[in-house]
Amino acid sequence: MSSNNTIPREEFTNRRNQFMKKIGDGNIAILVSGEEVIRNGDVYFPFRQNSSFHYLTGFPEPSCVAVFAPGSNKPYTLFVRKHDPVMETWVGPRIGLRKAISQYDANQTFDINELSSELPKLIKMSNDVWYSVGANSTIDQLIKDQIVERRDGRQRGGASLTALRDPQETIDNLRVIKSSSEISAIQEAINITSAGLANVEHLSKTGKTEYEVQAILESEYRRLGSPRDGFPSIVAAGNNSCTLHYTANRARIKNGDLLLLDTGAEWDLYSADVSRTYPASGKFTSAQKDVYEIVLSAQQTAIESVRPGMTFYEPHEAAVRVLIDGLKDLKVLKGTRKSIEKSFAYRPFYMHGTSHWLGLDVHDVGNYSNPDQTPVKLKSGMVLTVEPGLYFPTNIDGIPKELKGIGIRIEDDILVTRTGRRNLSEAIPSKIDEISA
Numbered sequence: 001m002s003s004n005n006t007i008p009r010e011e012f013t014n015r016r017n018q019f020m021k022k023i024g025d026g027n028i029a030i031l032v033s034g035e036e037v038i039r040n041g042d043v044y045f046p047f048r049q050n051s052s053f054h055y056l057t058g059f060p061e062p063s064c065v066a067v068f069a070p071g072s073n074k075p076y077t078l079f080v081r082k083h084d085p086v087m088e089t090w091v092g093p094r095i096g097l098r099k100a101i102s103q104y105d106a107n108q109t110f111d112i113n114e115l116s117s118e119l120p121k122l123i124k125m126s127n128d129v130w131y132s133v134g135a136n137s138t139i140d141q142l143i144k145d146q147i148v149e150r151r152d153g154r155q156r157g158g159a160s161l162t163a164l165r166d167p168q169e170t171i172d173n174l175r176v177i178k179s180s181s182e183i184s185a186i187q188e189a190i191n192i193t194s195a196g197l198a199n200v201e202h203l204s205k206t207g208k209t210e211y212e213v214q215a216i217l218e219s220e221y222r223r224l225g226s227p228r229d230g231f232p233s234i235v236a237a238g239n240n241s242c243t244l245h246y247t248a249n250r251a252r253i254k255n256g257d258l259l260l261l262d263t264g265a266e267w268d269l270y271s272a273d274v275s276r277t278y279p280a281s282g283k284f285t286s287a288q289k290d291v292y293e294i295v296l297s298a299q300q301t302a303i304e305s306v307r308p309g310m311t312f313y314e315p316h317e318a319a320v321r322v323l324i325d326g327l328k329d330l331k332v333l334k335g336t337r338k339s340i341e342k343s344f345a346y347r348p349f350y351m352h353g354t355s356h357w358l359g360l361d362v363h364d365v366g367n368y369s370n371p372d373q374t375p376v377k378l379k380s381g382m383v384l385t386v387e388p389g390l391y392f393p394t395n396i397d398g399i400p401k402e403l404k405g406i407g408i409r410i411e412d413d414i415l416v417t418r419t420g421r422r423n424l425s426e427a428i429p430s431k432i433d434e435i436s437a
């Protein structure tokens, strides 16, 4: 089905059936694929399918629309690009209308150029419409026309179109619980990331550039069949490690620097997300080692708090407690842990969350809080990162001099299991003796 084939075809069918159950018989859901984006002239940015469209269809091409009409005799319609010999000569084969049925299990297909004539017919037959307004201006207009037409035509029979509902949260709620094949895909992405990091780990890094290290990482990902990265690799030496989403990667690595790598290969559209911080020379300074031990201990404590029934925020709260104690030991903060927690005085040194969901998107969909503002509870099948850090940029005053320029983050990808957790990236070394030369 998709590029790396980890997810069986039946799983896409099951996802559609689950989704259609939520949409309800008699209603319709319209989902839009990703679009190609022009970089300049006739050059496009590399295309990657929209994650939710992929989740429900597995269909890899741009400019498509999926329509779900549960309870009807053709519940799954795909509008796709038809064959075009000229375009296919230039940029490669298209799947086309027939294979969208035979290989992707649509019940009927139309040329995407027929959207304006065919989609209204499908909408007319349905009650509620599930569609993310703004996803596509043509569909926005078609739905508006239908609302007006059905309101004005009501006296002559037929129901008004009164309910326009957004399907995204419904899809998010499906995506947040991972199946065993999805976990295999994430694990493969992590294994590839692990191989890339292994090539960097014991490399002599002093004197190299950040982009050379990036090339070593990413060439291993490509060599192992990962078609792209889940997000731009962060390869940050010295003070650059204090910039959370640093991606310039142009600096030269100096002796005594730390090198923070935050990276993830993609496999079958699923992303890894792993951070490791290495001493460039192979040996930590004593201050670097002190900070590293605090972050590692915060991470271990946070990981141990992951189990079903705990809240999404528990790993963060657990990490913050350890980091605060560490900041006190480092003579960066004074006061009781409680007072520091309350005043957020740790924020200049730890300004990000500890976790996010991981899946088709690196910052994957899924709520952290329920509609009543209570935090979401962890459930078996969820995958989240645990990534505490401490950052002491050179331009911050009032901290011990030896801490300046130290930025450390350690990040692993954790699956919530029925009884606790599994650290999917545990095999990637993070202990001090493992990562020192």
Ligand code: GLY
Binding pocket: 231, 262, 263, 273, 356, 362, 387, 411
């Ligand atoms: N790689 C971005 C993050 O860790 O959230």
Ligand code: MN
Binding pocket: 262, 263, 273, 274, 275, 387, 411
């Ligand atoms: Mn990361």
Ligand code: MN
Binding pocket: 273, 356, 385, 387, 411
């Ligand atoms: Mn992350």
